[in-house]
Amino acid sequence: MKAMILPRxxxxxxxxxxxxxxxxxxxxxxxxxxxxxxxxxxxxxxELDEIEGRxxxxxxxxxxxxxxxxxxxxxxxxxxxxxxxNRVGAGWIHDSTGEEDENLSEYFRATGCDVNGGYAExxxxxxxxxxxxxxxxxxxxxxxxxxxxxIGYRAxxxxxxxxxxxxxLMGFGGSAHIVIQLVSHxxxxxxVYVFAxxxxxxxxxxxxxxxxxxxxxxxxxxxxHGIRDTTPAWRPVVQSMANxxxxxxxxxxxxxxxxxxxxxxxxxxxHHHLWMEREIKTVANITRHDIEAFLPIAAEIPIKTTTKAYxxxxxxxxxxxxxxxxxxxxxxxxxx
Numbered sequence: 001m002k003a004m005i006l007p008r009x010x011x012x013x014x015x016x017x018x019x020x021x022x023x024x025x026x027x028x029x030x031x032x033x034x035x036x037x038x039x040x041x042x043x044x045x046x047e048l049d050e051i052e053g054r055x056x057x058x059x060x061x062x063x064x065x066x067x068x069x070x071x072x073x074x075x076x077x078x079x080x081x082x083x084x085x086n087r088v089g090a091g092w093i094h095d096s097t098g099e100e101d102e103n104l105s106e107y108f109r110a111t112g113c114d115v116n117g118g119y120a121e122x123x124x125x126x127x128x129x130x131x132x133x134x135x136x137x138x139x140x141x142x143x144x145x146x147x148x149x150x151i152g153y154r155a156x157x158x159x160x161x162x163x164x165x166x167x168x169l170m171g172f173g174g175s176a177h178i179v180i181q182l183v184s185h186x187x188x189x190x191x192v193y194v195f196a197x198x199x200x201x202x203x204x205x206x207x208x209x210x211x212x213x214x215x216x217x218x219x220x221x222x223x224x225h226g227i228r229d230t231t232p233a234w235r236p237v238v239q240s241m242a243n244x245x246x247x248x249x250x251x252x253x254x255x256x257x258x259x260x261x262x263x264x265x266x267x268x269x270x271h272h273h274l275w276m277e278r279e280i281k282t283v284a285n286i287t288r289h290d291i292e293a294f295l296p297i298a299a300e301i302p303i304k305t306t307t308k309a310y311x312x313x314x315x316x317x318x319x320x321x322x323x324x325x326x327x328x329x330x331x332x333x334x335x336x
Contacts, residue, residue, distance in 0.1 A: 001026045002335075003120035004315045005061040009053035012323055017316045018051045019064070019119070026122050028074075033124045034082050035074030036090065041118035042067025042143035043310075043318045043331035044174070045232065046092070046255050050113060051319070054256035057113050065118030065333070066092045066111040067146040069139045072130075073122075081127040087139075088130040090118070091146040091291050095126050103285035110285070119315055121336055131291050134299035144305045144330035145298050146291065148175035149182075152228075153294040155253040155283045156182060159226030164189040168220060168227035168243060170236045172196040172205045174330035175253070178303055179228065180208045185301045193220045193243075195236070198325060204306075219243060228253055235264040237280070238273065246276035253283040307332045 004019040012018065029035045047064045049055040068090040072082045082088055094111040096102035111117045111125065133142045152175045161167060167183060169176045172194050180192055194205035194213045202213035212221060216236050223245035229236050229252045237257075240250045268274070306329025310318040318331040 001121040002312060003063050004312060005063055006051060006057070007061045009051065009056065011052055012048065012320070016320050018319070019316050021313060024063075024120065027116070027124045029076045029124045031076040031078040033076050033126050034072050034079055034088070034130055036068065036070040036088060036123050036125065036130070037073045038068055038070040038118050038121055038123060038335045039139040040069045040143045041065040041333045041335060042147060042174070043315070043322055043333060044147050045322065047112070047319060048323055049256045054258070055113065062113065063116035063118075063120045063123070064112045065120070066090070066113075067143045067148070068111070068118030068123060069133060069142045069146070070336075075127070079127045082130060087133045089133050089142060089146045090123070090125045090130050091150055092286050093129055093288055093291075095129055096287075098128065098288070100287070100289065103287045108285055118335075119312065119333065129288055131295055134295060136299050136302045140307050140309060140332050140334065141305045143332045144174055144178060144307065145295065145303065147286075148330060149178040149298055149303065149305075150291040150294045151175060151253060151283060151286050152179035153182060153297070154286055154290045155179070155228050155251050156186075158249075158251045158281055158283060159228060160249055161187055161190060161226050163187045165225035166191050166193065166222055168193045168195065168224040168240065169205070169210075170195045170216065170227055170229040170240050171231040172201050173230060174327070175230055176228070177204065177208060177306055177329050180205065180210065181301060181303050182297070184209055185297070193224060195239070200328070201325075204328060224248060226251065230254060232256070232258045233264075234261050238264055238267050241268070241273035241278060241280070244278045246278065248278050250278075250280045251283060252280060305329060309334050
């Protein structure tokens, strides 16, 4: 099968082609696994973290990719949940304990990190960690829902919002453009304030319903009850805390932060940023229960994902476009 592999950790300042195209044997599902013929796979910022070593795969080479949509073409002898020909999706959680807090378990394994993922023509996954894709979504439109959408749903719940509370989105990429639609559905009286670097991104946020947009350094016109930060930098953390009302919560939805601006943390003032019961919480991974709960809601809305498609062979270009901020919405690889 055709696949794009990450052979080693490398800085994207040194190369624009971190992945190599290879032919690999088609995987064989174990007793409780299904074999998926991959149609599309979303490109996520976490893949940049893996390539540059902030999230280190336990073995290399590895096939990246964890926003996977495809058809079931094989199944193990114990599989009962998915029939041959069914369309399914897979996310960051490849397998774990099945418990409510399985995202925190030492047994958690990640698709495209601990186990080969969706930058390939075929992949395997346990039947309990594959999800039916609602008919309302095309394969390309569905891919961003499996990570950006589902993890955004989890982060939004962790913000502890009530309808009518004010929400900030620090960064507005593949996940946030889904979350703003989710907020409109679940919290119709909630105002959304968006902080983003580029004017085009801020215009996109306005199109999707943001009541206000500004740069990362701009103070919001009103103090916010909750903020979700999806950026790879530290400065947005400090700026977010300055924009929270007393009792507000910042939810950091990034698997890693880069070190390049870590000195910004020295500007954190206990009195100005943390006093009055303001708090910071992180999102760690995702559970299968999050994805199972989110997909029907996404279909009910229905969420409209904005995507930019690339062939599998152009995965390196998609990754570099994502790193440079050239992608509106989510980059998606078309594979079969």
